[in-house]
Amino acid sequence: MTPDRPAADAAGALPIAIADVTLRFGGRHGTLTALDACTLDVPAGSFTVVIGPNGCGKSTLLRLVAGLLQPTAGRVRVGGDAPRAGDGRTGLAFQQPRLVPWRSTLDNVALPLEIAGLPADDRRGAATAALERVGLAHAAGLSPRELSGGMAQRAALARALITDPPILLLDEPFSALDALTRETFDAELQRLWLERRRTVVLVTHSVPEAIQLADRVLVMTPRPGRVARTVAVDLPRPRPPDLAADPRAAELAGAVREALAEAHAVELRAWADESADAEETA
Amino acid sequence: MRRIGGAFLSLAAFLALWKAVTVIGGYPPYILPPPEAVAARAGEAIGSGLLWRHASLTLLEIVLGFALGAGAALVTGVALGKSVVVERVLSPYIVAAQAVPILALAPLLDIWFGGGFLARVVVCALIVFFPIAIATMVGIRSADPLLDEMLRSLGAGPAQRTRLLEIPSALPVVFGGLRVGVTLAVIGAVVAEWASAGGTGLGVLINIANQGLFDTPLMFVALVTLAVLGLAFYGLVVLVERRLIVR
Numbered sequence: 001m002t003p004d005r006p007a008a009d010a011a012g013a014l015p016i017a018i019a020d021v022t023l024r025f026g027g028r029h030g031t032l033t034a035l036d037a038c039t040l041d042v043p044a045g046s047f048t049v050v051i052g053p054n055g056c057g058k059s060t061l062l063r064l065v066a067g068l069l070q071p072t073a074g075r076v077r078v079g080g081d082a083p084r085a086g087d088g089r090t091g092l093a094f095q096q097p098r099l100v101p102w103r104s105t106l107d108n109v110a111l112p113l114e115i116a117g118l119p120a121d122d123r124r125g126a127a128t129a130a131l132e133r134v135g136l137a138h139a140a141g142l143s144p145r146e147l148s149g150g151m152a153q154r155a156a157l158a159r160a161l162i163t164d165p166p167i168l169l170l171d172e173p174f175s176a177l178d179a180l181t182r183e184t185f186d187a188e189l190q191r192l193w194l195e196r197r198r199t200v201v202l203v204t205h206s207v208p209e210a211i212q213l214a215d216r217v218l219v220m221t222p223r224p225g226r227v228a229r230t231v232a233v234d235l236p237r238p239r240p241p242d243l244a245a246d247p248r249a250a251e252l253a254g255a256v257r258e259a260l261a262e263a264h265a266v267e268l269r270a271w272a273d274e275s276a277d278a279e280e281t282a
Numbered sequence: 283m284r285r286i287g288g289a290f291l292s293l294a295a296f297l298a299l300w301k302a303v304t305v306i307g308g309y310p311p312y313i314l315p316p317p318e319a320v321a322a323r324a325g326e327a328i329g330s331g332l333l334w335r336h337a338s339l340t341l342l343e344i345v346l347g348f349a350l351g352a353g354a355a356l357v358t359g360v361a362l363g364k365s366v367v368v369e370r371v372l373s374p375y376i377v378a379a380q381a382v383p384i385l386a387l388a389p390l391l392d393i394w395f396g397g398g399f400l401a402r403v404v405v406c407a408l409i410v411f412f413p414i415a416i417a418t419m420v421g422i423r424s425a426d427p428l429l430d431e432m433l434r435s436l437g438a439g440p441a442q443r444t445r446l447l448e449i450p451s452a453l454p455v456v457f458g459g460l461r462v463g464v465t466l467a468v469i470g471a472v473v474a475e476w477a478s479a480g481g482t483g484l485g486v487l488i489n490i491a492n493q494g495l496f497d498t499p500l501m502f503v504a505l506v507t508l509a510v511l512g513l514a515f516y517g518l519v520v521l522v523e524r525r526l527i528v529r
Contacts, residue, residue: 066435086437098432102450102527112436115446 013199014079014089014166016042016065021074022224023060034060036224037074044079044166045197049214051204051256053264057225058203062169065201066092078167086115091160093173097152099144099159106131106140109158116163130158133192150181161192170202174209183241186212190238207260211253212239219259229259315499320506323499332487337507340471340484343399344511347406348467352460355411359418359459360444363452369419380412384470388477397478405474410463417459421452457523464515468508484508 023035034057042048050058063069064076067083067090076082078089091112099108107114110127118126131137134154144152153173160168170189174182186209193200193213204210210217210233217231233252235243243249297317303309304316311319327333358376362369388405395401425448433443475485484504491500 068431068435084437085434088437090435092432092435094428094432096428098428100429100447100450111433111446115433115436115438115442 012166013045013197015044016040016167016199016201017075017077018061018064019075019077021064021071021076023057023064023069024072033224035064035071036226038226040218040227042199042201044199047193047200047202047213047215048218049202049204049210049216050218050220051207051210051260052220052225053222053260054205056220056222058220059171060225062092062171062201062203065167066090066169068092088116088163089165090167090169091163091165092169093156093160093171095172095175097144097147097149097156099147099152099155101144103144104140105136105142105144105147105155108144109155109162111159112163126162127158130162131155133161134158134188150177150185153177153185164196165198167199167201170200172203172205175205182209187241189213194238207253207256208243210256211235211243211249212241217252217256219256219263221263228263231255231259312496312498315502319499320502323497324503324506327500327503333503333507336482336484336487336504337511339399339482340475340508341511343402343406343471343474343483344467344515347403347470348410348464348515350403351407351410351467352414352463354407355414355459355463356418356456358411359415359452359456360422360449362415362419363422363448364440364444376412376415379408384409384473385477388473392474392477398481401478402471402474402483405477406467406470409466409470409473413462413466414456414459417455417462418452421455421459422448424455425451453523453527457519457527460519460523461516464519465512467515468512472508 018038018040021035021038022033025032025034038057038061050061052058060069064071065078065083067078067085067087078087083089099105100111103111106124106127109130110123113123113126128137128140131140134157136151136154136158139147139151139155144155147155153176157173160170174185177185189200189202190213202209202213214233216233218227219229219231220226221228231252235246235249235252300317304314307314315323324333358372362372384405387408388401391404391408392401395404422444429447430443433447438446471483472485472488475481475483476489480486484507487504488501491497491504
C-alpha cells in the first residue's frame with residue numbers, strides 16, 4: 001500500500017491489528033452499535049488517517065487501540081498483544097487539550113511520567129524537552145488558562161509525545177483550531193513524524209488534512225462503523241502545505257470525497273440521525 | 283488598609299446604633315445594656331480570668347469537634363462520591379441523623395459520652411459532619427470526565443485519579459462545606475454545653491449570667507465572644523482556602 005515505506009519500523013514503532021471488532025454500548029435506552037465487524041491493519045511506522053462522518057465510531061476505534069474500551073466481539077492487537085490503558089504503547093491526543101487547569105503547562109506535560117512514578121527531576125527535564133519539540137519552551141511556567149487554543153493543543157501534543165510511545169493516536173486534535181494554525185500544525189506533525197517514524201493514526205473530518213498527512217486514508221461508513229474504502233496516498237514527502245495545485249493530490253482528494261459520499265448514500269438516514277446526535281453532544 | 287478601615291467604620295456605626303437604641307428606648311441594663319456597660323463587664327471578666335476559663339474550654343471543644351467531624355466527613359464524602367453503593371447504603375442514615383435536631387440529640391449524647399467534655403466534642407463533630415460530607419461527595423463528583431479519561435489513558439489507577447483529579451476538583455466545593463461547618467461547630471459547642479448540667483464553657487456562662495445572676499451584660503460578653511470565635515474560625519478557613527486553591 002505504501003511502497004516507499006517499510007512494513008515495520010526498526011525504531012520501535014508497533015503495528016495495530018483490528019479483526020472483526022464489534023462494539024456495542026448498552027444504555028438505559030437500549031444498545032447502540034458503534035462498530036460492526038470492523039477490520040483494519042495499520043503497519044508499524046505508517047501514517048494512517050481515518051475519515052468519516054460524526055458518530056461513525058472513529059473515536060471509538062482509537063479508544064479500543066488505547067485500551068480504554070474493550071470490544072464486544074473480535075480482537076484488537078497492538079504489536080501482537082491486547083492493549084491495556086496506560087501500557088505505554090500508545091499516546092492519545094484528544095479533540096480538546098484536556099490540560100489539568102491547576103497545574104502549570106510543564107507539570108501537565110510531565111503528567112504521564114508522574115503517573116509512571118518517575119522522580120521529579122527526570123520529569124522536569126523530559127517535559128522541558130517535550131515542550132521544546134513542539135515549540136512551547138517559553139510557556140513552561142504558564143497556567144493552561146493563559147495559553148491560546150493552539151498553544152494548549154501543542155502542550156497536549158507534547159504530553160502525548162513525552163513517553164515517545166510506539167503508537168500515536170490523534171483524535172481530531174486540530175479540529176478546534178483556526179485554518180492557519182491548523183495548517184502549521186499539520187506541517188509540524190509531518191515534520192515530527194518524518195523525524196521519528198512512529199505509527200500514527202489520525203482521525204479527522206478534513207479531506208485536505210488527510211491527503212496532506214496520510215500514507216493511506218480509511219473512509220468509514222456511518223454508525224455502525226466499518227471501513228468502507230482505503231485510499232493509498234502515494235505523494236512524495238515532505239509534502240508542501242498547499243497541495244491543491246498538485247493534480248495527483250486533487251485526484252486522491254476526489255477519490256476520498258467520492259468514497260465518503262458513497263458511504264453516506266448507503267446509510268443516509270443513519271447519518272442524519274448521527275448528525276443530530278453530534279449536534280446534541282456538541 | 284481600606285478593608286480594615288471599612289470594617290472599623292461599620293463596627294463604629296453598629297456600636298453607635300446600639301447605643302442610640304438604648305438611649306432612645308430607655309431600656310434598663312438587664313434588658314439591653316449599652317455597649318460601654320458590656321465593655322466594662324468584659325474588662326472585669328477578662329481581668330478576673332472568668333472569660334478565659336469559660337472561653338478556652340469552648341474553644342477546645344470547637345477545635346476538636348470540628349477536626350474530628352471534618353476529618354470523618356472528608357473520608358466519608360470521598361467514599362460517598364466514589365461509590366454509588368456506599369451512597370445508597372449510608373446516605374439514609376446520614377440524612378436521618380441530620381434531620382433529628384441536634385438540640386434533641388445532645389442530651390442523649392450527654393448520657394452516652396459521660397456528660398462532659400467528650401460529649402460536647404461529639405456534638406460538635408456531629409453537627410459539622412453533614413455539610414462537609416455532602417459538599418465533599420458533590421465535589422468529588424464534579425471532576426471533569428474528559429480529564430478522567432485522559433488520566434485513564436495514561437494508566438492512572440483509581441487512587442491516582444482521586445489524588446490527581448478528584449480531590450483537587452472537589453476542593454472549592456469542600457471549602458464551601460467547611461465554611462458552613464465551622465460556624466455550626468460554634469453552635470454545636472453551645473448546644474452541648476446547655477445539655478450538660480453545670481461545668482464550664484461560654485454556653486454555661488450564658489446560663490449562669492441569665493438564670494442565676496440576671497447579669498445581662500455578662501451574657502452579652504459571652505455572646506460577643508462566641509461571635510468573634512465564629513468569625514475567627516471562618517476567617518481561618520477562608521485563609522487556608524486561598525492558599526490551597528489555585529484559580
